[in-house]
Amino acid sequence: MxxxxxxxxxxxxxxxxxxxxxxxxxxxxxxxxxxxxxxxSTAVEVTDVTSGAMSSEYTLNGKIAAVNEVQVFPLLAGQVQTLNVSEGDTVSKGQTLFTVDTSTVTSTMSSLQQSYSATKTATDRAIESAKIGVEQAELAVSNTEALLEAGAAAEQDLTKAKQALTQAQAGVAQAEAQQSASLAQIQASMDQINKQASLGTVTAPCSGTVTAVNVDRGGMASSAQPSVVIAENGAVEVQVSVAEDVFTGIKVGDTAGVTVSAVSKEPMNGTVSTLPAAANAQTNLYDVSVSLPSGTKPPIGAFATVTFYTDRRASTISVPTESILTGNNNEQYVFTVNADGTAATRVTVTTGLVTKDSTEIVSGLKAGDRVVTKGQSYLSDGAAVHVVTSDAADGGEG
Structure with missing residues (x-):
């Protein structure tokens, strides 16, 4: 124990x-x-060098406009009697837009109608009289034939009777022809007036959305300016003017980012639909049209922000633009950190495309390298560092 x-x-x-x-x-x-x-050591923030698609971005202001704008002019000038549409209305082809006073055109219609009626009455009487003459001539021929058979008349008398009948029949034809010609002339005048009067009713030449109304009820409509403007089928697009350096980098079918704040703050994908053959002579800019996704119909005249993507790269190395510093002789360089995040190395780089936030690296880096994004202004080649998150960074921005 x-x-x-x-x-x-x-x-x-x-x-x-x-x-x-x-x-x-x-x-x-x-x-x-x-x-x-x-x-x-210096506190730094880092990010991995990435590889992927990249392009230059140009953001410009544009405006929503009709794809095909149809201007409606009155064919008959005059005072507007009725106005049936207003800006923003949807109209169908053939729908009445407004009417113009036609009283000056139709002022002679009443007298023409009276003239037609009087002429017809007079010529009817002439025809009736001529027909009576035929009846009488026919009776004379019949009587002469009977007298000839009885020996009471000569063959010469019968010939004269028949000639008189022929003349009477010709008189009927002449009276009828005169009536037809006289009435046709008056009718042509009335038809012309009716045709002109019909121009006083102005209809929509196509279906679409009314984008402008330039007349008022009681006011005058003329051919000096379009009375109504219609966006055919309501189709709209973005129209934007671009400089030559942007124009040369885009083509029909390219995707463009479009934001219409009147509809949504979120951007949508538009498509470059038309490119001009030459620059606008007044602005020296190129007027480009960008179509919108199907079903998107922002109000005409609304402002839009359009971002064009040019110089596209399918796969390229890029870093945040803020990580790049500029030294003597415009040398561009970045700082990378080693695997354990304790030392920084100065690396000279060659840059390419520059976007809003990123810059293409043509040489000097490879995908997977870790680049200093904050604190780099305090570093030198081989400097001791320790990697932190943005909340714990001690160094200032680079």
């Missing part, structure tokens, strides 16, 4: 206490060493 003396127990307790104190001291030393190391 083993007996433990009080002295041996005390020694064991003392040894345990000493061991714990040594461990604590060792931990404190390591923490002090880490803090000292951190204070001697």
């Amino acid at each position: 083993n007996w433990r003396t009080p002295m041996s127990n005390s020694k064991r307790i003392l040894a345990a206490l000493l061991a714990g104190a040594m461990v604590l001291c060792a931990g404190c030393g390591k923490e002090e060493e880490t803090e000292e190391e951190s204070s001697n």
Whole structure:
């Protein structure tokens, strides 16, 4: 049986206490060493160099306009009697837009109608009289034939009677021809008036949306300006003017980002639909049309923001533009960090495309490298660093 003396127990307790104190001291030393190391290095934020599609971006302001705008002019000038549409209305082909006073055109219609009636009455009487003459001539021929058979008339008498009948029949034909000609002349005048009067009713030449109404009820309509403007079928597009450097980089069918704040703050994908053959002579800019997704119909005249993408790269290396610094002789360089994030290396780079946030790296980096994005202005080649998140960064922006 083993007996433990009080002295041996005390020694064991003392040894345990000493061991714990040594461990604590060792931990404190390591923490002090880490803090000292951190204070001697620069805090930086980093990002991985990526590889992917890239293009130059140009954002310009444009305006919503009709794809095909149809201007409606009155064919008969005059005072507007009725106005049936207003801006924004949807109309169908053939629908009445407005009417113009036709009283000046139709003012002679009543007298022409009276003339027609009087002429018909007079010529009817002439025809009737001529027909009576025919009847009498026919009776004379019949009587002469009877007398000839009885020996009371000569053959010469019958010939004269027949000649008189022929003349009477010709008189009927002449009277009827005169009536037809006289009535036709008057009718032609009335038809012309009716045709002109019909021009007083102005109808929509196509279906679509009314984008402008330039006449008022009671006002005058003339050919000096379009009375109504219609966006055919309601189809709209974005019209935007671009400089030559942008124009040469786009083609029909290219995708363009479009934001119409009147509809939504979110951008949509439009398509370059038409390109001009030459620049606008007044502005020296190129007027480009961009079609919108099917079913999208923002109000005509609304402003739009259009982003064109040019110089497209299918696969290229890029870094945040903020990570690139410029040295002597316009040398461009970045700082990369090693695998364990403790040291920075200055790397000269050659750049290419520049977008809103990124810059293409033609040479100097490869995908997967870690580039300093914040704190780089405080670094030199080989500087000690420690990587932090944006919330814990000690260095200023590069």
